[in-house]
Amino acid sequence: MQDKTFNIIISGVGGQGVITMLSLIDEAVFIDGYDVKSSELHGLSQRGGSVLAHVRLGKKVYSPLVQDGRADLIIGLELLEGLRVLNFANKDTAVLVNKYIFPVLGGLPQKEIVKKLNESFTKKMHIIEASDICKAKLQNEVVGAIYLLGYAVGKNLIPIKKESILKAIENIVPEKYRELNIKAFNLAYGDN
């Protein structure tokens, strides 16, 4: 791991698994022996609102919050929520967005969001049909979050080893769902 703190933003809609993804990253970084701080919001966000989590990892991390324009990786579990957090991006930020829409009053059509994402100044934009792939291949779209994590690790968009994430899944995910989560992770990891 480099000296510089690595900044991750995870966004989505309540119930999509933002907090689970954050817990897995925290645990994996901890297994790797590095410092990590993360920040999550509960409460009103639980009722279909936007959920935003910050994760920072490195040798020594102070603040739990990522500054605007300073994210190294952004993972959006939903299109509009991915677009919403682009204020954390700079031109070198890797942005990973699930091509999945959770309708909102006065929201933009899918095509327009995808267009806006592709037109952003960020050079590394990945728009992936994570939920759809998981639904088709695993009959479960909720593990789309884990699929995106597998993709990020496989593409080296996040400085965490595959083995550490798998160990984190073992430590955190309840046993009866572990296999499904590992399958979703490997599906994306192997797709690369």
Add this chain to the structure above:
Amino acid sequence: MKKILLGNEAIVQGALEAGVDFVSGYPGCPSAEIGDEFLKIAKENGVYAEWSTNEKVALEAAIGASFSGLKSLVNMKSFGINVCSDSLLPLAYTGTKAPMVIVVADDPSCWSSAQSEQDSRGYAYLSHIPVLEPSDPQECRDFTKLGFEISEKFNIPVILMTTTRVSHQKMPVEFNKTNSKPQKIGEFIKNPHQFSTMPPRVLEMKKELLEKLEKIKAYAQISKINKISKNPGSEKFGIAASGVAYLHTLEALKELDLDIPILKINLFYPLADKTIASFIKKLKKVLVVEELEGYLEKEIKIIAKDNGLNLQIFGKDLLPKTGELNTEEVILALSEILKLKIENSKFNLPASRQELKIPRRTARLCEGCPYWHIFPVIKRIAPEGAIFGGDIGCNMIAGLAPHSMHDYLFSMGASLGISHGVKKSVSPDGPKVISLMGDGTFFHAGIPALINAVYNKSNPLVVILDNRITAMTGHQQNPGMGKTGMDENTEELKIEEIAKACGVKHIKVLDPVNTKEFEDTIKEFLDKDEVSLIICKRICKLLEKRQNSPSQIISPD
């Protein structure tokens, strides 16, 4: 050992290490996980834990435990301290017998709070109770233990003040594993001289309290509870910071590659003025970094003046009083004082931000929520000009689109208190007034307002949205469920029976899915000259799902 812990989990860990026996509280965001976690592990750890009906009762339960020799912890969100303040102030006077820590979790930026963006540190001045302010989960664990130590040493309750960014922060935390212990049986030894605030004894008690605080201040200075990163040497500039703002300060200094002495205030009250005076005496400039109110800044200005120190003290002139702080804001304040030229492109400061106009995704009712059968019907049936009182809980969503039906929203149970006042003030032939309230809120603070409306003869229509649980804060048990927080069977309190006992003459319990019945009842009750009450009883959809399949693949955020 070391493990990733959430701030709230670290508080539980610290309390277990301190040997806590008795835990009470009322759920709210961002403190709810403390009570949830204790209720899960209470039995195996020899702890008694409960969700009380409100924060005042929760505090009083802990006072009883303390007077009986049990170590107690009370947990609540910011507004909880307002509710319990009536008993909090006398508690400072009587002091504790066994130690007590009161956790109060503020919510700067109001991420999950209506009501107000309150800075609960202000209660330190009002109550004379010591306040510890952790910055991260490690300190949550450490300061909970420290809180119990201070409480035990000085027989005074200690407030542990967190914020959303501390309670919901995660990091690797060092702690000691605890062994399970048997539940301690307390003993109440009569001591009215200490436990009863009857005058003229109360004034003696106040004197004792003020003396105690001087001792705590001296103790804080000797035991170095507040931390100085390095003593100011040739530098003429220093920083005093507290809470999570301290972490943003460290980050800002790292970004700017600056090495500046920092005084970290861990004990907000009583403030160790000698420590502060010795820190600032060689400085020409000090920046005070704290969230919301400028309490520390004002204190430091007074300390400087009392010590005849001539230095510039910055704080709320450069940092906002509204909303939580972040690293950028500290960078901007530092650059202003140190006359640094900050490149916008490097820091992406507000001026250079790309503007994205994206519709807000506000909270909404869950799919299948019983309230979908309630809000539209009330809106349709209520005559034009009807006034709607909103209350705290999931039913708050009535105030948001597409329902948009709140005319006022205040605090727990306030919809009815205010509706009564409106009804008494407007013409008897004037608008109809309808109050919405959840079941948890009814038990928390709705009952006195209901009694008042009956007693003082007004006639709002009260609709209780009884979804069989305290849902908004993450599904905590309440007195209407026949289950305690520890999931034991208990008396199921029926809202209709309470209402009847409060003198309400027109009461109807119905399932809101039966739209026709609901509509007819609203029409009938709106014409009544007395208070009327409809209980819309239908289980929260999430709870129903959970009861059918206990654990989900991914926990709901």
